[in-house]
Amino acid sequence: EAGVVQSPRYKIIEKKQPVAFWCNPISGHNTLYWYLQNLGQGPELLIRYENEEAVDDSQLPKDRFSAERLKGVDSTLKIQPAELGDSAVYLCASSNHNEQFFGPGTRLTVL
Amino acid sequence: EDQVTQSPEALRLQEGESSSLNCSYTVSGLRGLFWYRQDPGKGPEFLFTLYSAGEEKEKERLKATLTKKESFLHITAPKPEDSATYLCAVQKGDSGNTPLVFGKGTRLSVIA
Numbered sequence: 591e592a593g594v595v596q597s598p599r600y601k602i603i604e605k606k607q608p609v610a611f612w613c614n615p616i617s618g619h620n621t622l623y624w625y626l627q628n629l630g631q632g633p634e635l636l637i638r639y640e641n642e643e644a645v646d647d648s649q650l651p652k653d654r655f656s657a658e659r660l661k662g663v664d665s666t667l668k669i670q671p672a673e674l675g676d677s678a679v680y681l682c683a684s685s686n687h688n689e690q691f692f693g694p695g696t697r698l699t700v701l
Numbered sequence: 702e703d704q705v706t707q708s709p710e711a712l713r714l715q716e717g718e719s720s721s722l723n724c725s726y727t728v729s730g731l732r733g734l735f736w737y738r739q740d741p742g743k744g745p746e747f748l749f750t751l752y753s754a755g756e757e758k759e760k761e762r763l764k765a766t767l768t769k770k771e772s773f774l775h776i777t778a779p780k781p782e783d784s785a786t787y788l789c790a791v792q793k794g795d796s797g798n799t800p801l802v803f804g805k806g807t808r809l810s811v812i813a
Contacts, residue, residue: 594744621798632705632788632803633745646800681744687797689735692744 592616594693596682602699608670611696615663615684622659623690624667625681633681633692639665672700703728707789707804714811717778722807724789725771734772735801736765737788745788779811 595614603609615622620641625633636655638646641662650657654673659665669676679695704727714720726734733752737745749758751767758765762783764775774787786808790801 623800630805632790632805633801634803635800638798638800640798683744685798689747689750690801691747692737694742694744697742 594682594684594691596680596693596696598696599694600697600699602701603672605674605700606671608668609672609698610669611667611680611682611698613665613667613682613693615665615682616686616691619684619686619691620662621685621687622665623683623685624657624665625683625692627679627681627695629678636667636680669698672698674700676700703791703793703802705789705791705802705804707787707807709807710805711808712810714776714779714809716780716811716813719775719777719779721776722774722787722789722809723771724774724804726789726791728791728793728802730793730795732792732794732797732799734767735790735792736772736774737790739786739788739806748787776809779809781811781813784809784811 597612622639624636627633637650637657639659657667677700679697681695683690683692706725708723733750736748739745749765754769762777766773786806788806790803
């Protein structure tokens with residue numbers, strides 16, 4: 591069974607530039623999560639989707655971050671414009687009422 | 702506020718030297734406690750879920766236990782390949798899809 595797929599794996603951008611991350615969850619998993627992981631910290635939730643609906647986005651900085659999951663499968667997380675403090679690993683996870691399985695993450699560096 | 706505290710922050714063991722990692726938590730309405738392993742440059746890898754005090758689960762050299770206030774991850778006769786960061790997380794509510802609240806992790810190094 592294929593795991594959670596994320597791309598790109600690494601991204602380096604200048605501050606104020608836009609950036610987008612893509613996630614394909616495990617087949618059949620209706621719930622998709624985006625987590626942010628800073629160095630030396632555990633992951634922190636940004637947003638949770640149940641199918642196409644964002645049901646938990648209170649931690650998403652909506653002035654610059656946006657996310658979508660149009661057909662209830664793949665998801666995209668966007669930052670525009672990026673700031674230096676956005677440098678981190680962005681993790682996507684999926685679940686189907688039990689354990690959450692994580693992708694490899696996208697490491698973002700903002701210069 | 703829900704809190705998960707892991708200790709120690711880092712642990713260095715000789716190969717074969719057994720030890721335990723601690724995860725203490727404060728959460729109302731705990732549904733489950735999760736352990737993950739994370740290797741450098743990779744996403745967290747699921748290890749265990751514990752749902753009730755007294756529950757234990759084992760996988761190879763790892764055994765996880767749960768009380769009402771904390772969980773332990775016991776590592777018996779570790780090998781260098783057990784070196785990783787071990788993350789503890791709690792889930793509250795009555796749905797298996799609610800988000801996890803993670804601790805900062807324990808960085809384990811096992812020296813041959």
